[in-house]
Every structure is written in structure tokens, then in C-alpha cells.
Amino acid sequence: MLGSGLVAAFVELPAGKAHASSGGRTHLYGYVVDTRKCIGCGKCVGACRAENRVPDEFYRTWIERYTVYADGEVAVDSPHGGEKGASPINKGDIDRSFFVPKLCNHCKEPNCVQVCPVGATYVSREGVVLVDEKHCVGCGYCIQACPYGARFINPKTWVADKCTWCYHRVVKGLKPACVTVCPVGARQFGKVHDYNDPVGKLIKEARLQVLKPEMGNQPMVFYKGLDKEVR
Amino acid sequence: MLQEVLTKGFVFPNEIEVLWSLMIVLYPYITGLVAGAFIVSSLYHVFGKEELKPVAKFSLVAAFAFLMFACTPLLFHLGHPERAFNIMFTPHFYSAMSGFGYIYSFYLLVVLLEIWFVFRPDIIARAKSSTGPLKVLYWVLALGSMDDSKEALHIDHKITLVLAAIGIPSACTLHGYVGFLFGSLKSNPWWSTPLMPVIFLMSAIVSGIAILIVSYYIIMIIKKQAVDNKCLQAMYEFLWGFFIIDLTLEFLNELASTYAQSQSHSAISWLIEENLHFSYTILQMGICSVIPLVVLGFVALKHMSDMLRNRLGLICSALILVQVFAMRWNVVIGGQLFSKSLRGLTSYAPSFLGREGILVAIILFSMPFVVMYVFNLILPLFENKGEEAQG
Numbered sequence: 001m002l003g004s005g006l007v008a009a010f011v012e013l014p015a016g017k018a019h020a021s022s023g024g025r026t027h028l029y030g031y032v033v034d035t036r037k038c039i040g041c042g043k044c045v046g047a048c049r050a051e052n053r054v055p056d057e058f059y060r061t062w063i064e065r066y067t068v069y070a071d072g073e074v075a076v077d078s079p080h081g082g083e084k085g086a087s088p089i090n091k092g093d094i095d096r097s098f099f100v101p102k103l104c105n106h107c108k109e110p111n112c113v114q115v116c117p118v119g120a121t122y123v124s125r126e127g128v129v130l131v132d133e134k135h136c137v138g139c140g141y142c143i144q145a146c147p148y149g150a151r152f153i154n155p156k157t158w159v160a161d162k163c164t165w166c167y168h169r170v171v172k173g174l175k176p177a178c179v180t181v182c183p184v185g186a187r188q189f190g191k192v193h194d195y196n197d198p199v200g201k202l203i204k205e206a207r208l209q210v211l212k213p214e215m216g217n218q219p220m221v222f223y224k225g226l227d228k229e230v231r
Numbered sequence: 232m233l234q235e236v237l238t239k240g241f242v243f244p245n246e247i248e249v250l251w252s253l254m255i256v257l258y259p260y261i262t263g264l265v266a267g268a269f270i271v272s273s274l275y276h277v278f279g280k281e282e283l284k285p286v287a288k289f290s291l292v293a294a295f296a297f298l299m300f301a302c303t304p305l306l307f308h309l310g311h312p313e314r315a316f317n318i319m320f321t322p323h324f325y326s327a328m329s330g331f332g333y334i335y336s337f338y339l340l341v342v343l344l345e346i347w348f349v350f351r352p353d354i355i356a357r358a359k360s361s362t363g364p365l366k367v368l369y370w371v372l373a374l375g376s377m378d379d380s381k382e383a384l385h386i387d388h389k390i391t392l393v394l395a396a397i398g399i400p401s402a403c404t405l406h407g408y409v410g411f412l413f414g415s416l417k418s419n420p421w422w423s424t425p426l427m428p429v430i431f432l433m434s435a436i437v438s439g440i441a442i443l444i445v446s447y448y449i450i451m452i453i454k455k456q457a458v459d460n461k462c463l464q465a466m467y468e469f470l471w472g473f474f475i476i477d478l479t480l481e482f483l484n485e486l487a488s489t490y491a492q493s494q495s496h497s498a499i500s501w502l503i504e505e506n507l508h509f510s511y512t513i514l515q516m517g518i519c520s521v522i523p524l525v526v527l528g529f530v531a532l533k534h535m536s537d538m539l540r541n542r543l544g545l546i547c548s549a550l551i552l553v554q555v556f557a558m559r560w561n562v563v564i565g566g567q568l569f570s571k572s573l574r575g576l577t578s579y580a581p582s583f584l585g586r587e588g589i590l591v592a593i594i595l596f597s598m599p600f601v602v603m604y605v606f607n608l609i610l611p612l613f614e615n616k617g618e619e620a621q622g
Contacts, residue, residue, distance in 0.1 A: 057244075057247075058244075058245055059244045059245055062243075062244050064241070074574075075241075076240075076241035076572065076574055076575075077241060078241070078243075078244055081244045102243075111416075111417070111418060114325050114326065115326045115327065115328065115416070116323055116326055117318045117322065117323055117326040117328035117329040117331070118314075118317040118318055118321050118322070118323055118329070119321055119322075119323035120317075135314070135317060135321070136310070136311070136314075137309050137310065137311050137312075137314045137315060137317055137318065138309050138310015138311045138314075139305075139308075139309055139310075139328065140250045140251060140308075140310075141326070141328050141412075143245075143250055144250070144251070144416055144418065144419065144566075144567075145416055145418050146418060146571075147417075147418035147571055148243075148571065149243030149244070149245050149246045149570065149571050149572070150245070151245065152245040153250060153310055157310075158310030158311055159310055159311065215417060215418065216417075231571075231572050231573055231574070
């Protein structure tokens with residue numbers, strides 16, 4: 001019992017730390033994806049690439065297309081991360097098909113931050129998960145630890161790279177590039193605790209889901225209309 | 232470029248390229264050899280297994296030589312190797328990886344100290360018998376301490392015993408810890424099992440014993456000396472014993488995963504069938520497990536001629552080295568071949584050239600043997616053949 005108590009005390013430290021050493025860190029922002037609105041145009045992926053100089057063949061955000069056939073088969077694709085839009089589906093008896101935009105979930109309890117051996121991945125005061133490019137050793141442990149495939153080693157900088165929710169824009173009061181260019185309002189970004197903010201209101205009132213809740217990371221990207229097939 | 236990677240099903244776009252390469256396969260493999268070699272050395276120094284005396288010094292130096300190069304694959308892999316020491320200067324202690332620098336350094340210190348105390352009589356003897364620059368070299372190696380009286384050697388022996396006793400848990404920690412790096416990642420169902428550190432440790436021990444058997448045999452052939460059959464027999468027995476435990480754990484892990492039928496099970500089954508059929512099913516769990524398990528049993532228990540026993544033992548040791556390498560490959564590479572979407576598989580084939588290629592891996596793996604060769608030029612890895620060789 002004493003042993004397990006000690007282990008529990010040790011293991012729970014990161015969570016404690018997340019609150020204690022954060023200098024009053026709150027998870028100020030949230031992101032809501034409405035999968036029923038997304039048309040898979042890929043504008044968001046292009047805007048992200050342009051805004052953040054994301055290298056070719058890597059993605060800070062991408063769009064997945066799910067196609068559920070009548071026989072129960074599920075096909076998922078995301079050619080070029082959905083950046084060039086989706087090609088038509090020409091086969092089979094389809095029950096339903098829909099798009100799911102993905103990005104870093106800026107989790108409350110992020111695995112990536114826990115495993116970074118040098119503390120280069122951290123959570124900002126606003127709750128945004130960031131990477132210190134000048135400190136990262138490029139070991140890739142955070143990439144292995146992320147359950148969402150949201151991280152990659154940037155082939156130009158050789159450090160871990162990921163969505164920052166366009167932190168450089170957010171601190172100036174702007175929205176992330178992907179949210180700004182979305183023509184149908186499928187991506188929304190705002191303050192979690194502000195009821196006057198549409199995102200704050202949604203998070204409070206709507207029935208939202210998160211990806212892989214069983215991981216215990218407490219994502220701050222919420223999904224509206226998430227299908228059971230989405231992982 | 233990345234589009235050329237063969238994928239099946241749906242793989243998250245950032246997962247198409249396998250990130251942890253051959254270098255990360257080599258890293259736990261070499262680290263494992265350290266642990267195993269050190270355990271053999273300690274079986275003599277701590278547990279008094281006299282039959283292992285002929286390889287006691289050699290195994291200690293082998294542990295040191297492998298330890299020297301255990302980190303090098305990581306340096307070849309890191310995006311910024313020049314920042315490698317950040318792991319010790321600005322450690323993030325909640326990360327399992329952050330402890331590596333300290334555990335590694337501590338263990339290296341223990342092994343170095345033990346080597347110095349074990350070889351001190353040899354250093355002093357050579358310092359006394361040599362002249363010129365060599366005398367200076369040995370004097371420096373002796374750190375100026377030329378006392379080889381009975382009392383001094385007795386104290387050395389006691390210190391060696393303590394160091395070896397500290398070294399055993401350190402060796403176990405080092406390699407169990409490497410397993411923990413993988414086992415603690417809940418994001419990857421192929422890695423995430425509490426058994427991982429124990430499996431890594433056991434496979435480390437068997438690979439270490441196996442590499443000592445193979446190296447000892449080859450070195451004796453090169454030196455044109457007879458092998459010590461008693462020593463080899465003892466090593467076969469230990470190898471068999473540890474291999475049984477190792478295989479049992481690997482089998483139990485597979486059984487538990489299959490029986491639980493969790494959400495990820497179908498993806499893992501698909502991975503094994505499609506991408507790991509040869510390296511996992513045929514090599515790791517098949518040929519390289521069954522043959523050594525059965526044959527080593529005979530080698531350990533049945534009476535047979537020394538020549539036959541050694542040949543069978545040698546083949547089994549070589550197969551076990553392949554088995555453990557396959558296990559490292561299947562864990563490290565296999566764990567990255569299926570997408571965390573659990574809907575797709577990617578592929579990986581190491582390049583021959585390049586920073587993380589096969590050539591670099593071969594060179595890095597050869598370097599510990601170069602270190603052992605150079606060490607042997609300065610200090611004897613083996614006792615004089617007249618005293619020890621009996622076979």
C-alpha cells in the first residue's frame with residue numbers, strides 16, 4: 001500500500017504541476033469543430049501552410065474524409081491532408097460520408113509535454129501547447145506520445161513541429177488562420193469561460209465530444225456531430 | 232518523396248514516415264548487450280561462479296565497450312545532436328527519457344571504477360615490467376597508485392565486490408528503463424504494457440550472454456587458443472535459463488493482448504500478418520526462439536562431446552542474437568508501422584547510406600569490438616592460456 005501510495009504520489013505530480021507551476025495558467029481558449037458543416041474544401045490546410053510555413057508533406061492541420069458503406073465497411077482518406085479538396089467517390093452503396101478536420105488538441109494534460117525530456121514542449125499561460133524551437137533536441141518522443149498524430153519533425157528546423165492555434169495571431173486578438181478562412185464556419189475558436197463568446201457558449205451548452213477521451217489527455221478541441229467511426 | 236512510402240488503409244498524414252529508425256533499434260540492442268555482459272561479469276565477481284572466471288574480465292570490458300557506444304545511435308538520430316546535453320542540463324523530470332543521462336552516467340562510472348580495480352594488478356605489473364612511454368602510460372592508468380601488496384589487493388577485491396553489487400541493479404535499471412521508455416507510452420498499444428521493461432531486461436541479459444559466447448569463441452579461434460569448456464557450459468546453462476524466462480514473458484504478453492481483444496487488437500493482428508510476418512512470426516517467435524529453446528535444453532542437460540556442445544551452443548547463441556535484434560526491430564519499428572488511427576499501416580526499409588542507414592549501424596556496432604581490441608593491446612582481456620585454457 002505504501003509502495004502504491006508513493007507511486008501514485010509520483011505519477012500524479014505532473015497533473016499537480018500543471019496547475020501549481022503554471023503561474024496561474026488557465027485553459028483560456030477552446031476550439032470547436034462542427035463536422036456537419038465541413039465541406040472538405042481544404043482552405044484551412046492551405047491557410048495553415050501559408051501562415052506557418054508548414055513544410056510540404058507535413059500537416060499542422062488536415063481533413064479526413066470518412067465514407068461508411070452499406071455493408072459496414074469504413075473508408076478513410078486524406079490525400080495531401082485534404083489540402084486540394086476531395087475527389088468524388090465513384091463506388092458502392094454509401095450510407096454516409098463526412099469530413100473531419102484534425103489538429104493538435106492542445107490537451108489539458110498533454111502527453112507530449114509530459115514526455116519531453118528537456119522541457120522544450122510546454123503549455124503557455126493561456127493553455128496553448130507550444131514547442132521551444134531553440135531548445136528542442138529533436139528526439140521525437142513527443143511525436144510518439146501524441147495519440148492524434150498531430151506532431152512531426154520539421155525537415156527544415158529538425159525540431160518537433162505542430163499546430164500552435166496560430167499563437168502569434170491569437171496574442172494579437174486575431175483568430176487562427178484556419179478559423180479565419182473556413183468558408184462555412186466549421187472551425188471556431190474562442191474563450192472557453194466567456195459565455196458571450198460563441199465558443200464559450202457552445203462548450204457550455206452543446207453536447208460536444210473529444211477525440212480519444214480514453215487517453216485521459218482532456219483535449220481542448222471539441223467536436224460537434226462526431227461519428228463513432230472517428231478516431 | 233513521402234508518397235513513395237507504401238501504405239495500406241488510412242494512416243494519419245504525419246505518420247507516413249517512420250520517425251524512429253534503425254538507430255533506435257540499435258540503441259536498445261547495444262544497451263541490452265551491456266546489461267547482459269555485466270551480469271555475466273557479476274556472476275563471477277559477486278556470486279562467485281568460478282567457472283565463469285575465464286570470461287570475467289572480458290565480459291566486464293565488453294560491457295564497458297558496448298556502453299561507450301550505447302548512446303551513439305541516439306546522437307545519429309537526434310534532430311539536434313549538439314543539444315544532446317540539454318537532457319542533463321535542463322532535464323524535465325516528468326519525462327521518462329530525462330533520467331537517461333543520469334542513469335547512463337552513473338552506470339558508466341560504476342563500470343569504469345570496477346574495471347580499474349579489477350585490472351589494477353595487471354596495470355601495476357605492466358608498469359613495473361615496461362619501460363619508456365609505456366611505463367608512463369601504465370603509471371598514469373594506475374593513477375600513480377603502485378601498491379600491489381596483499382592488503383591493498385584485498386581491499387581492491389572488497390571494493391570490486393561492492394561495485395559489482397551496485398552494478399547489478401544499475402544494469403537492470405538501465406535496461407528496464409529503456410523498456411519503460413516504450414512501455415509507458417499509452418498512445419501506442421503495441422508498446423504500452425507493464426511487461427515491456429521486464430521483457431527488455433530479460434532479452435538484454437540473454438543477448439549479452441549470447442554475444443559473450445560468440446565473441447569468446449571467435450576470439451579464441453583467432454588467438455589459436457583452446458576454449459574453456461566448463462566456462463562455456465556454464466554460459467549455455469545461464470543462457471538457457473534466462474531465455475526461458477524471456478520467452479515466457481514475450482509469450483504471455485502476446486497471449487494477454489490476444490485474449491483481451493481490445494480495440495487495437497485487430498490493428499495489431501493486421502500489423503503482424505502484413506508487415507511483421509517475417510521478423511516477428513518467423514524470426515522472433517519462430518525459428519530464433521524454438522530452436523535455441525529446444526537445442527540449448529539438450530546442450531545444458533545432455534552429455535555430449537565438447538565439440539558438438541560448443542557448435543550447437545554457438546549456433547543457438549547466434550540465433551538468440553538474431554532473436555533479440557528482431558525483437559528490438561519489431562518493437563521499435565513495428566510500433567510505428569501501424570497508424571494511431573488504427574486503420575492503416577505504413578512501411579519502412581532502412582537506407583544503406585545516410586545518417587541513419589545500415590552502413591552507419593554496422594560501423595557503430597563494430598566500434599565496441601574495436602575498443603575491446605585496443606583494450607586488449609593495453610591490458611589482457613583473458614588470463615594466460617597456460618593457466619586457464621583446458622579444452
